[in-house]
Amino acid sequence: MxxxxxxxxxxxxxxxxxxxxxxxxxxxxxxxxxxxxxxxxxxxxxxxxxxxxxxxxxxxxxxxxxxxxxxxxxxxxxxxxxxxxFGRRARSSGQTSTVRSGFLDMVLDHDSGALSGSIIAGTHAGRSLNEFDLPQLLALMPTFDAESCALLESYLDRRFAGWRQHAQGTGAGGQRSQATSGKMTAEEAYQILGLQPGASRVDIGRAHRSLMKKLHPDQGGSTYLAARVNEAKETLLRTHL
Known part of the structure; x- marks a missing residue:
């Protein structure tokens, strides 16, 4: 019993x-x-x-x-x-992506989606884009190459909503040719995706998806930056073949 x-x-x-x-x-x-x-x-x-x-x-x-x-x-x-x-893999905080052109160095914060940048060539080299107002930034476009202009437009889209409508009279509000400086290197691709060299295919795919959620044109993002993120993914995946 x-x-x-x-x-x-x-x-x-x-x-x-x-x-x-x-x-x-x-x-x-x-x-x-x-x-x-x-x-x-x-x-x-x-x-x-x-x-x-x-x-x-x-x-x-x-x-x-x-x-x-x-x-x-x-x-x-x-x-x-x-x-x-039982638990989820912790997301890294403070992760950033870097995109460079002949005149600009842009940084995207993964957590907030904020885009910041600085000028790295020309008479204003060393200055932050935040130091300039919209008319001043538009005045810089004629001095930039096509890739830098496209990158600057991405910054303006984030900082000045609707700036294209106000800039139509200057001819600066149209989509620029998305010419690049050449074949993307693996180092550039890692910087764009915010990854360390040697990242796995899983890490590459995860970083790409995270960035595209913030940058895809359908989500109000930048066509140029989305194209660069796609190129970075393709560049790194080729190294894993």
Missing amino acids: PTLIAGAVAVVVLYTLLQMFRAANPAVLARAVKIAGGIVCLAVAAFTGIRGELAVAVPLGLFGAGLLGWSPAASAIGQFGSFGG
Whole structure:
């Protein structure tokens, strides 16, 4: 009889735990799994250490401490939280993309979608585009090459909504030829996608999708920058063939 009661209690407890597991927040569940795993690892490490099996106890203890956030290894072991779909891979913050032309150096912030730039050649070299108002920026266009003009128009689209309508009389509001300075290098492609050299195909695809959400013309973005992002993706994927 006691065995039957114990079995029934075990079934009820197991069923309750399963329901809690299904309803739990993934992030909370991941943390709970890490904590439980850390405690178990430390307990087993202590047991094996008492028995003198230090070759097993030491690495197991370090692993358990890492799961609990008690060692430098915690940052690496923290990826355990994504095991089995319990957590999501953290998005990098502060990531930027860089696009350069003969006259401009533009930087796109991935988090905010803000586009900033500076002049790198000519009489205004070293100055930020934010220092100029719309008429002054339009006056710079005749001094730029086609690629720099297209890049500047992308900046104006972000900073001055509807500027093309106001610039029609100057002839500066039309779409410029999207000529480029030549075949894109792998270094340029990494900078445009905001990736480090050696990035995987998965990283390339993820960065491309993220940028296109902000830059695609259908989303009010820039045709020129979207084309450059597509070219960067194609350039890097060719290196993975």
